[in-house]
Amino acid sequence: MKEIILKVKEIPEIGMEAENISPDIFAGENLEGIENLRVYVGSRKERLKKFFGVEGKKAEKPEDLKIVIKGNVSRVKRIGQGMSAGEILIKGDAGMHLGSRMKGGKITTEGNVGSWTGMEMSGGKITIEGNAGNFVGSAYRGNYKGMNGGEILIQGDAGSNIGACMTNGKITIKGNADQFVGVRMQGGLILLEGNVDSRAGAEMMKGIIVIEGSVKEMLPSFMEKGEVEKIKANGEEIKGKFTEYMGDLAEGGDGRVYVKS
Amino acid sequence: MNKDIIIRNGTVYDPINGISGEKKDIFISRGKIVEKLKGKDVRVINASGKVVMPSGVDVHSHIAGGKVNMGRLFRPEDSIRREISAVNGLRSGTGFSVPSTFITGYMYAKMGYTLANEPAVPPLKARHTHEEFNDTPMIDQLGLLLLGNNQQLIEYIAKGDREFLSSWVAFMLNSTKTYGIKAVNPGGTLAWGWGKNVLSLNDEVPYFNVTPREIIENLIRICEKLKLPHPLHIHLNNLGNPGNYETTMASLKFSPMHITHMQFNSYGGDSWKNFCSEAEKIANKINKREKITVDMGQVVFGDTTTMTADAPFEYHLSSLNKMKWNNADVEDETGGGIVPYIYREKSPVNAVQWAVGLEIALHINDPWRVFMTTDHPNAAPFIYYPRIIAWLMSRKYREETLEKCHRWAAERTTLASLDRELSLEEIAIMTRAGPAKRLGLDSSLSEGSEASIAIYDLNPEENDGERIEKAFSSAAYTIKEGDIVVKDGKVVKEVQGKTFWVKSKVEKDLKKDIEERFLYYTINPENYEVGLEYLPRGMEITTK
Numbered sequence: 083m084k085e086i087i088l089k090v091k092e093i094p095e096i097g098m099e100a101e102n103i104s105p106d107i108f109a110g111e112n113l114e115g116i117e118n119l120r121v122y123v124g125s126r127k128e129r130l131k132k133f134f135g136v137e138g139k140k141a142e143k144p145e146d147l148k149i150v151i152k153g154n155v156s157r158v159k160r161i162g163q164g165m166s167a168g169e170i171l172i173k174g175d176a177g178m179h180l181g182s183r184m185k186g187g188k189i190t191t192e193g194n195v196g197s198w199t200g201m202e203m204s205g206g207k208i209t210i211e212g213n214a215g216n217f218v219g220s221a222y223r224g225n226y227k228g229m230n231g232g233e234i235l236i237q238g239d240a241g242s243n244i245g246a247c248m249t250n251g252k253i254t255i256k257g258n259a260d261q262f263v264g265v266r267m268q269g270g271l272i273l274l275e276g277n278v279d280s281r282a283g284a285e286m287m288k289g290i291i292v293i294e295g296s297v298k299e300m301l302p303s304f305m306e307k308g309e310v311e312k313i314k315a316n317g318e319e320i321k322g323k324f325t326e327y328m329g330d331l332a333e334g335g336d337g338r339v340y341v342k343s
Numbered sequence: 344m345n346k347d348i349i350i351r352n353g354t355v356y357d358p359i360n361g362i363s364g365e366k367k368d369i370f371i372s373r374g375k376i377v378e379k380l381k382g383k384d385v386r387v388i389n390a391s392g393k394v395v396m397p398s399g400v401d402v403h404s405h406i407a408g409g410k411v412n413m414g415r416l417f418r419p420e421d422s423i424r425r426e427i428s429a430v431n432g433l434r435s436g437t438g439f440s441v442p443s444t445f446i447t448g449y450m451y452a453k454m455g456y457t458l459a460n461e462p463a464v465p466p467l468k469a470r471h472t473h474e475e476f477n478d479t480p481m482i483d484q485l486g487l488l489l490l491g492n493n494q495q496l497i498e499y500i501a502k503g504d505r506e507f508l509s510s511w512v513a514f515m516l517n518s519t520k521t522y523g524i525k526a527v528n529p530g531g532t533l534a535w536g537w538g539k540n541v542l543s544l545n546d547e548v549p550y551f552n553v554t555p556r557e558i559i560e561n562l563i564r565i566c567e568k569l570k571l572p573h574p575l576h577i578h579l580n581n582l583g584n585p586g587n588y589e590t591t592m593a594s595l596k597f598s599p600m601h602i603t604h605m606q607f608n609s610y611g612g613d614s615w616k617n618f619c620s621e622a623e624k625i626a627n628k629i630n631k632r633e634k635i636t637v638d639m640g641q642v643v644f645g646d647t648t649t650m651t652a653d654a655p656f657e658y659h660l661s662s663l664n665k666m667k668w669n670n671a672d673v674e675d676e677t678g679g680g681i682v683p684y685i686y687r688e689k690s691p692v693n694a695v696q697w698a699v700g701l702e703i704a705l706h707i708n709d710p711w712r713v714f715m716t717t718d719h720p721n722a723a724p725f726i727y728y729p730r731i732i733a734w735l736m737s738r739k740y741r742e743e744t745l746e747k748c749h750r751w752a753a754e755r756t757t758l759a760s761l762d763r764e765l766s767l768e769e770i771a772i773m774t775r776a777g778p779a780k781r782l783g784l785d786s787s788l789s790e791g792s793e794a795s796i797a798i799y800d801l802n803p804e805e806n807d808g809e810r811i812e813k814a815f816s817s818a819a820y821t822i823k824e825g826d827i828v829v830k831d832g833k834v835v836k837e838v839q840g841k842t843f844w845v846k847s848k849v850e851k852d853l854k855k856d857i858e859e860r861f862l863y864y865t866i867n868p869e870n871y872e873v874g875l876e877y878l879p880r881g882m883e884i885t886t887k
Contacts, residue, residue: 221420222419222420222423223419223420224417224418224419224420224421224667225420226420226666226667226683333665
């Protein structure tokens with residue numbers, strides 16, 4: 083696997099849209115080609131080289147390419163947007179829309195990420211070693227289908243509306259999550275190892291939310307079905323004693339929320 | 344001043360003058376069509392092997408106003424489906440089924456259209472509608488006023504006060520600078536205020552005790568009394584429901600009128616399980632009713648936005664497709680709703696709906712009485728017109744789609760048995776001459792007519808659906824009032840269109856009634872009228 087290293091020089095405070103930082107776009111480009119890729123700063127078009135030093139070796143195909151970003155890119159949006167293969171490693175924090183509409187490949191951040199990470203993704207894996215913002219793995223604003231494949235792993239805490247409108251795939255949160263986990267969920271699995279604020283699974287129609295920590299309160303539109311010893315979800319088995327809830331009945335929903343007893 | 348233009352050797356279709364496929368030169372000077380050119384400084388367009396027609400006229404397309412704008416706000420996910428950046432001095436814009444104003448104008452011009460009728464202007468939203476008209480370049484526009492559920496009118500109808508009724512309509516048309524009368528589910532949206540609907544002509548509107556039959560009869564009479572250039576433009580009761588063709592058949596007794604998006608009102612069966620087409624029966628009846636015209640409301644598969652002043656219908660639709668729903672109430676005047684909708688080939692009901700639209704167009708014999716629309720954006724965005732033209736002109740092309748559809752489209756409609764293929768002349772009638780004539784406007788290549796012309800890179804004998812669709816998607820030239828505005832499918836010049844409106848005579852003194860009614864309005868009568876400053880290119884049409 084060939085590596086391209088992007089070293090942050092200075093990121094303007096206004097933030098940057100950089101959907102061109104993706105193995106699919108970098109593949110086949112030499113260093114000069116990459117340096118001259120377009121980024122937007124506000125409505126201004128700029129070249130990538132103004133903000134990043136570029137080093138490394140060219141790869142012909144995205145699956146042979148690993149992009150390593152050194153430095154804080156928390157004001158850079160859309161890194162890895164729509165990528166289909168290859169790898170991105172961010173040695174720092176990343177901004178909004180990281181890996182949104184991603185189809186394959188791998189993204190790892192050693193720091194925190196902003197909101198909309200993995201929005202509407204359909205394949206691949208995103209690993210976040212820090213904390214995540216809101217709307218991870220969700221649908222775009224107004225859209226009705228969120229993440230429908232792939233995997234997101236958050237080692238830290240997550241914000242609100244995680245997995246909104248999710249239809250397939252898996253989100254794992256090792257830390258705690260805010261309100262509205264799995265809102266309008268239609269499939270897939272959200273596994274929470276920490277604690278969850280209220281309104282988990284609001285308006286969910288299908289899919290599974292497993293909460294291994296505590297939940298602040300369940301919505302009254304969920305019906306308690308009793309206790310289970312193991313859960314089968316997304317082809318895996320989760321063992322332990324859980325209370326099973328069905329809902330959201332306000333939507334005629336058939337989703338399941340399991341809370342550790 | 345623009346150069347004079349000669350369009351040489353094109354194959355010309357000009358239905359209003361009975362010209363069908365003749366090789367002919369067209370001369371343009373000072374924005375008008377002329378018989379001969381004098382000067383030598385002339386731009387020559389070689390249209391040899393190309394088709395020349397008057398520019399397109401859309402009789403029914405929701406492109407401006409409160410509900411369209413709410414659709415844009417309501418669907419950010421639609422907005423990112425098309426993003427057009429500002430190039431060559433043009434404006435940027437976004438949106439697929441509910442595009443923003445500037446790109447709406449550009450997209451129409453690219454297809455060779457230069458006029459669109461916004462068929463549903465709530466009186467209180469007229470100012471907003473005109474503001475959007477002004478920001479929609481390239482096309483001439485006009486608006487029809489929503490009056491089928493107006494409380495003041497319904498009260499006059501209940502009292503049988505005919506004189507005041509027509510004066511009030513004239514006052515409203517003058518105040519809003521609109522062109523004619525539209526009725527949407529007459530009585531139904533008013534009943535929705537009580538959580539109810541009216542499904543047949545004889546259902547009573549709660550509280551007012553008036554029936555849709557009385558509303559329709561009165562509005563038709565007013566159109567005639569005020570001598571409006573366009574007859575009552577009506578969205579019938581019971582739209583979108585299985586078995587609604589019975590309501591439609593009963594409504595076909597009224598005339599003259601223009602029934603819009605006929606496709607949504609031609610369904611048989613009594614539930615979604617035995618849902619089927621009754622388009623043939625409806626079309627046969629329309630064939631006998633000479634003063635009725637219709638437009639198709641053709642479904643094209645994909646994701647779109649439904650929006651209508653038929654508020655109870657939208658509530659019903661959102662409960663069927665479980666998507667988001669917007670409901671609006673426009674004070675004493677009307678209401679409306681918006682729901683996103685995805686038409687799917689594999690959905691049995693959607694497949695039948697797709698076939699019904701084409702059946703309507705193919706079963707009605709006289710192209711002067713059936714116009715091509717998608718009820719943009721309800722059945723599909725207007726950008727699909729070229730595909731519908733291709734379906735109508737090529738049996739093979741529509742059968743390719745039919746094969747992909749759920750089997751109900753073949754089993755429960757007559758589409759598979761229809762071998763009629765429309766000619767270019769018939770298409771020219773359905774997409775320009777016919778709707779223009781019905782709107783009381785010109786769309787011809789007569790001497791002295793405004794030079795608004797579309798030239799398509801199409802062999803007149805072409806029978807291949809894909810090539811027909813491609814040619815109509817991207818006009819070789821669109822000329823608007825003598826200006827070349829589109830060349831090779833690209834907008835090359837932005838121009839401002841005109842706004843047509845009708846000035847009518849208010850016979851009765853409405854002072855007292857206005858004072859009383861406006862007690863219930865949120866604005867004063869003094870602020871109600873849309874001033875002429877909102878119509879920088881207003882074209883006043885005075886009725887006698």
